[in-house]
Amino acid sequence: MIKKVAITGGTHGNELTGVYLVKKWQKEPDLVRRSSFETLTELMNLQAIQEVRRYIDQDLNRSFDLRDLENENLQNHEAKLAKVINHRLGKKGSSRPNVDFIVDLHSTTANMGLSIVVSNEHPMTWRAIAYLSMKEPRLKVYRWAGDVENAFVDSIAPSGFAIEVGAVPQGVLRADLFLATEGLVYHLLDFIEQENRGSVLSLPESIEVYEHEALVDYPRDENGEIIAMVHPTRQDRDFAVIEQGDPLFLGLDGEVIYYQGDEVRYTLFVNEAAYYEKGFAMTLTHKVTQKIPH
Amino acid sequence: MIKKVAITGGTHGNELTGVYLVKKWQKEPDLVRRSSFETLTELMNLQAIQEVRRYIDQDLNRSFDLRDLENENLQNHEAKLAKVINHRLGKKGSSRPNVDFIVDLHSTTANMGLSIVVSNEHPMTWRAIAYLSMKEPRLKVYRWAGDVENAFVDSIAPSGFAIEVGAVPQGVLRADLFLATEGLVYHLLDFIEQENRGSVLSLPESIEVYEHEALVDYPRDENGEIIAMVHPTRQDRDFAVIEQGDPLFLGLDGEVIYYQGDEVRYTLFVNEAAYYEKGFAMTLTHKVTQKIPH
16 A cells, blocks of 8 residues: 655756656645545755756765665765655655655656656556556656666655656756656556555556666776767667667767677667766666566 | 957857867867968866856856956956956957957757857858858858847957857767767868958858847746746747747646737747746747848
């Protein structure tokens, strides 16, 4: 039984879709109210939202590692904020959490369309994703592992995921992606309402998931400076196949760099602005079939 | 006779096309060297480039008003930087300027394609634009007047303009727009070389120009908060016609706001990230025919 759901926006202050959806719902809470559970709507990083920046001191969505939450020496803006949020919406790992399900709203400059980033194995998480996939055929699912693991906002509740939509620049509100994200959240709330009531839902037996494989960085010089761009034929090709010999990067000097991997992969988060500093130009994934628990 | 040309990038630190083109040319100066004039390549706002931000204290590309350049009380980062740049690449209004022509490289989150933003009436400016229009049929020309006038980087030299390409998110380098901008700059240098040598160029007699008419802000509440988004049917429609009754904005609450103007206009800079804080969602223009001086 889900008793409390948190819809969180503005975890990254320059991802406006979630910021403005939460503002909308805080004005019109009836839109996200359902009878069998309580819905919280939260703007996460108010200072970063104010400054239209991803973060002030460190990435809030990499700040929920359990050891970091318990480390009193970490006292910068986001480290402190993570502790406050964990107290309110966690606590992470608790057997009596304050919130049962977190959906964290993100956007990306990559052409990810409508996607879910999941790093949680709770049956409710996967049943919810299966329901959304049924309602929104464009939805794609990425099982994340990457630069910092198990440190996302949604990791502090037993179940949940991030919704990731794009392409949209940082600091821009795009109506089409706003409406699509809004629709996904309403489907999610309807799903939880039906689960709580014990409705028999005919969910798919399995869904297709893009499973994380590797991070690929931009070619850089000895000072860490980027010396190549995502190749024009790879730009915007998220959830698209890449095979040995496909152009991957184009050097600033014009040299083409080809993909050398033996295996067929799918590229995600291609040329995302926020990942230049993290050191990756895209992620490589393979497709797996994920069974949906019944 | 043009003796010195400056190619400037990184006037806005999060517009990477110009930043990486200038870095390329500083490594390979032969690419922009021509026999009849000297070419300077300049990274403008190093601290903003380092921080991948548009600016530190104020917009550098609004900091070249003559009165501001002469006002010793203005001492924030960009106000001081503008004075230094004006000393090196100006001086603005001087009869013996250090640089004859400035091309300032920009990018935009709006779908502006390949465009020129001009606010200069020098014959050389317009002949250069005519030449580029001939070489690059996709090129569009916008005669700017807007929030702050005659304060652009290129205003400190007798002739020049900004190249503005999009759509590309802030903090992202897109290969296609990098290559297109690079091509435009080579055409410009070739043009100046031919002019200097007295070659007879068969330029068009006139070109089409989008002339600035008005700024349109997002609908806002009493606190200045945005309460509507660019309507999905207007998003990405730069250099596109707008007529009375066309959907203009979509309220966060779902209400459609229609364009009320009597005259047919063309929308530019639709939903540019950097203009949220400046208070405009797009600019309205009308088309004029610009004669090219011979």
